[in-house]
Structure formats: C-alpha cells, structure tokens
Amino acid sequence: AQSVTQLDSQVPVFEEAPVELRCNYSSSVSVYLFWYVQYPNQGLQLLLKYLSGSTLVESINGFEAEFNKSQTSFHLRKPSVHISDTAEYFCAVSGGSNYKLTFGKGTLLTVNP
Amino acid sequence: GAGVSQSPRYKVAKRGQDVALRCDPISGHVSLFWYQQALGQGPEFLTYFQNEAQLDKSGLPSDRFFAERPEGSVSTLKIQRTQQEDSAVYLCASSSGGMGTGELFFGEGSRLTVL
Numbered sequence: 401a402q403s404v405t406q407l408d409s410q411v412p413v414f415e416e417a418p419v420e421l422r423c424n425y426s427s428s429v430s431v432y433l434f435w436y437v438q439y440p441n442q443g444l445q446l447l448l449k450y451l452s453g454s455t456l457v458e459s460i461n462g463f464e465a466e467f468n469k470s471q472t473s474f475h476l477r478k479p480s481v482h483i484s485d486t487a488e489y490f491c492a493v494s495g496g497s498n499y500k501l502t503f504g505k506g507t508l509l510t511v512n513p
Numbered sequence: 514g515a516g517v518s519q520s521p522r523y524k525v526a527k528r529g530q531d532v533a534l535r536c537d538p539i540s541g542h543v544s545l546f547w548y549q550q551a552l553g554q555g556p557e558f559l560t561y562f563q564n565e566a567q568l569d570k571s572g573l574p575s576d577r578f579f580a581e582r583p584e585g586s587v588s589t590l591k592i593q594r595t596q597q598e599d600s601a602v603y604l605c606a607s608s609s610g611g612m613g614t615g616e617l618f619f620g621e622g623s624r625l626t627v628l
Contacts, residue, residue: 404555436619443517444556444604444619490555499544500569501617503555 402427402493406504414512415483421476421507423465423491431495433474435465436503439487447489450474461485486511515539517620519605525626526595534590534623538607545588546617547580548604556604562588595627 407422425431435447448459455467465476474491491504518537526532538545544563548556549572558572564585573580577596582588592599602624606617 406555441621443621444606444617446616449616492555499546499561500558501556503557505553505555 402431402495402502404491404493404502404504406489406491406507408507409505410508410510412510412512413481416480418479419477419481419485419509421489421491421509423474423476423504425472425474425491425493427472427493427495429495431493433465433467434492434494434501435459435463435474435476436490436492437487438490438506444490447476481509481511483511483513485509517605517607517618519603519620519623521623522621523624523626525628527628528596529594531591531593532595532625534592534603534605534625536588536590536605536620538586538588538605539609539618540586542607542609542618544608544610545582546606546608547588547590548606549574550602550604550622552601559590559603592625595625597627600625600627 403426405424413419433450436444437447438444448457450457450467458464463478465474488506488508490506492501494501520535546561547559549559550556560580561569562582565582577593579591602622604622606619608617
C-alpha cells in the first residue's frame with residue numbers, strides 16, 4: 401500500500417517569490433509520482449509526472465519536481481510564481497498495479513499581489 | 514466530447530434517497546475511474562473499469578455503492594439509501610491506456626450533499 405503526505409495545507413506567497421510545495425510518500429514497491437493541479441472551479445489536471453529516467457521533471461508553465469528516492473520525496477518548486485498559479489496542488493503516487501492513484505490531502509497555494 | 518463530462522454538477526438528496534451520477538469519458542478512452550473527495554481531503558479511489566469490465570471495486574465504501582459501464586463508454590455511479598457521510602465530490606477520470614501511467618483526465622465532479 402502507498403501513502404502520500406503533503407506537509408502544508410496552505411502556502412501563501414507574494415507574486416514573483418519562489419515557492420516549494422512539499423510531498424513525501426511511502427511505498428513498498430517502485431512508484432510513479434505525479435503532481436495534479438486544480439484551479440478554481442475546474443477539474444484536476446496533470447501538472448507533471450515522474451515515471452523513470454531523469455529525476456528532475458518539468459512542466460510547461462515553469463514548475464519542476466525532483467524525485468528523491470532516499471528521502472522518499474517529490475517536492476514541487478517554482479522560482480517565481482504568478483497570481484494565475486493560485487490553485488490547489490495534489491501530489492499522487494501509484495505503484496504495483498500502476499493504475500490506482502493515491503493522493504495527498506492537497507496544498508492550497510495562494511499568490512498575492 | 515473534448516473532456517470528461519459529469520452530471521449533475523450538484524445534487525442534494527435527503528437521507529435514504531437513491532442517487533445516480535453520470536460520467537461521459539473522453540471518446541475512445543479505455544480506462545475509467547471513480548474517486549470520492551471529501552471536504553478538505555484528497556481524492557480517494559473507488560473503482561476502475563477497463564472498457565466494460567469492472568476490474569477493481571475495492572474502494573467502494575459499502576454495498577450501497579454500485580458502478581457500471583455497460584457499453585464501455587458512459588459510466589454511472591449509483592448510491593442507494595444515501596447517508597450523510599456520503600456527502601462529497603465524486604470525480605470521474607478517464608485515460609487512453611489500459612494499465613495506465615497515471616495520466617488521468619478528470620471531470621469537474623458531482624458534488625453530493627445529503628441532508
């Protein structure tokens with residue numbers, strides 16, 4: 401069985417500041433890792449994923465996450481946030497069956513002007 | 514359609530009523546998932562279909578919950594004799610692969626409130 405811990409339920413930041421959203425997971429098998437984003441009044445969307453290969457993965461809108469096996473972490477970072485990044489971010493893991501995602505409780509990122 | 518469509522978006526039910534929630538996945542997507550998201554929580558897996566076959570229903574919380582996908586496209590999640598603890602957002606997701614790599618396309622969800 402897998403589990404995901406998102407250490408911060410809310411992260412308020414100012415526009416153009418850097419941000420890190422933390423995610424730790426536990427699993428007894430090798431995993432795939434994901435970040436999903438939910439903008440206000442929209443459905444969940446895949447932001448980025450780690451399946452294999454390079455441990456640093458990037459999204460098209462400037463976010464990146466690094467898979468750290470020894471620390472069982474997959475933290476999400478962005479060097480300079482925009483107001484439009486305000487959303488809830490969910491870390492998720494799949495392992496074993498590979499089709500069943502286990503989600504964290506989410507982190508609400510609020511970017512203030 | 515262009516995305517996953519769910520209906521109704523909002524449903525208020527009296528305790529004990531039966532409800533049915535519909536999901537139209539992206540055309541051609543083989544895999545379909547239902548998740549339940551309680552307030553302040555992340556989505557939790559309910560059930561998984563590959564085409565019309567329900568391969569995993571381990572997340573359904575009780576035998577009051579039933580899901581079907583008879584023709585391998587549209588799916589319905591039915592909840593019988595609703596209870597207050599069933600209040601949640603029910604999310605449907607689809608993906609093009611069979612045993613997928615987690616790239617799910619989610620609908621906007623059906624918010625169920627049981628009074």
